[in-house]
Amino acid sequence: MRRLRLKPRIDVEKIAASLGELSEKRFPIEIDGLCLDLKVPGKRPKIWISKSISDVRRRFTLAHEIGHIIIPWHIGSIVDNIDVPVRIKGQYQFMEAEANRFAAELLMPSEWVRSVSERSEHITGLLTTLQRVGDVSFKAALYRTLQYGQPGYIAAKVIDGVIIQTRKTRGTMSYAPGNGEILDSVEMPTAEDPVTTSHREVDYVWWKVDNRIQPNTRPGSTWRDILTEILQSVYHADRQRILTKVNAIVGNAIGRLPHGSSVADLYSRAVAVTSNRNDVDGSVMHVLRHPLFNEYLLARCFERSELVP
Numbered sequence: 001m002r003r004l005r006l007k008p009r010i011d012v013e014k015i016a017a018s019l020g021e022l023s024e025k026r027f028p029i030e031i032d033g034l035c036l037d038l039k040v041p042g043k044r045p046k047i048w049i050s051k052s053i054s055d056v057r058r059r060f061t062l063a064h065e066i067g068h069i070i071i072p073w074h075i076g077s078i079v080d081n082i083d084v085p086v087r088i089k090g091q092y093q094f095m096e097a098e099a100n101r102f103a104a105e106l107l108m109p110s111e112w113v114r115s116v117s118e119r120s121e122h123i124t125g126l127l128t129t130l131q132r133v134g135d136v137s138f139k140a141a142l143y144r145t146l147q148y149g150q151p152g153y154i155a156a157k158v159i160d161g162v163i164i165q166t167r168k169t170r171g172t173m174s175y176a177p178g179n180g181e182i183l184d185s186v187e188m189p190t191a192e193d194p195v196t197t198s199h200r201e202v203d204y205v206w207w208k209v210d211n212r213i214q215p216n217t218r219p220g221s222t223w224r225d226i227l228t229e230i231l232q233s234v235y236h237a238d239r240q241r242i243l244t245k246v247n248a249i250v251g252n253a254i255g256r257l258p259h260g261s262s263v264a265d266l267y268s269r270a271v272a273v274t275s276n277r278n279d280v281d282g283s284v285m286h287v288l289r290h291p292l293f294n295e296y297l298l299a300r301c302f303e304r305s306e307l308v309p
Contacts, residue, residue: 008134010107012062019069020045026052032061032080035068039075056137060103067102074099104144108134113148123149123169124195124206138199152210154191158183158203173253173272174209175279190275215267215298223299230290238283245284249274250300259307266301 016022025034025048032053036046047065049058061080068074074095108130120126126149131141146155151171156163161183166176177186183205188194191207198204219226227246231239253273254266274288274297287293 006106006109007112008108010063010134012059012066012106015106016047016062016066019066020047022047022049024049024051026050032057033065034077034079035065035074036077038068038077039072045069054137056135056140059135060107060137060140063103063106064099066106067099068095071095071098071102104140107136107140108144110148113144117148117150120150122195122206122208123153123155124197127197142204152208154188154207154209156183156186156205156207158205159201163205172209173269175273175276177276178278181278186276188276190271209272210268215263215301216294218302219295219299221295221299223296223303226292226296226299230287230292230296233290234283234286242283242287245280246287249280249284249288250297254301254304257304259304261305263298263301263305266304267297270297270301 013022020035021044023046027034027050030052032050034046034048036048037043038045045068047062047069049061049065053061064080068078068080078092078095080096080099113126113130116129117123117126120129123145127141127145130136130144131138134141146167146169149169151169152174153169153172154174154176155167156177157165163177163179163181163183163186165179168174168176174188174190177188188207188209191209195206195208196203197206221229227243231243234242250270250273253270257266257269274293277285277288280288
């Protein structure tokens with residue numbers, strides 16, 4: 001695609017017609033299309049597209065069929081269902097997934113998507129542009145948006161106020177809300193107010209995480225003393241286990257940055273990794289939500305910032 005210098009909106013109809021014999025059919029079963037005579041010597045590939053699919057699905061199916069024609073090891077004849085379930089394994093599923101990736105790249109070239117992403121003030125702008133300019137389905141644009149959106153975004157698929165699925169853009173450290181959580185009960189202290197987009201009675205809620213959280217002044221006590229004070233509110237038999245767990249969580253977060261890093265960078269990472277967690281037990285959660293926990297984080301970040309590599 002880079003060699004051809006194609007830019008959206010891509011004329012897949014023209015490309016498909018240049019590569020094979022294109023026609024529309026009414027199929028007795030629910031399929032998107034057929035690709036026949038792939039890599040057969042002396043024969044031109046045939047592309048049959050269902051008359052029953054929507055315009056945007058037709059465009060994606062055509063791009064999918066182009067993939068079958070161009071990818072060297074796709075041979076013979078292939079019945080196409082661009083929504084083939086992931087649970088179906090084997091060569092067929094592999095070729096369909098590969099053709100889907102080809103179609104996404106053809107309709108929404110990665111270089112173009114990155115450019116749009118860099119210019120978008122919010123990730124929802126990227127989603128809208130991909131869908132409208134690329135002339136693709138919401139689902140296809142959403143997949144590409146999550147693949148190439150700027151780091152720091154969390155998306156939740158919400159039905160009737162309940163989160164049923166969450167995704168993050170690459171490089172996002174913050175924990176996402178859990179599946180089954182009530183949207184109104186979600187607290188995201190490190191994020192801006194969420195933005196909601198809707199599609200077919202499903203809401204998609206987008207949080208933009210602040211990657212530059214400004215720390216407060218250095219606490220007057222050491223992080224060890226602060227954590228000891230916090231642990232007084234925990235059942236004594238659990239204190240050593242919780243201390244170890246909390247120190248491991250925070251140490252793993254800030255330990256990914258070298259000694260001498262700025263307090264702001266360390267603190268942003270520490271807050272992102274410790275906020276909105278739902279993967280630890282209640283006693284650990286009690287510590288992470290304790291009023292003094294923020295001071296503990298600050299004290300650890302200040303200490304690591306002052307250590308010279």
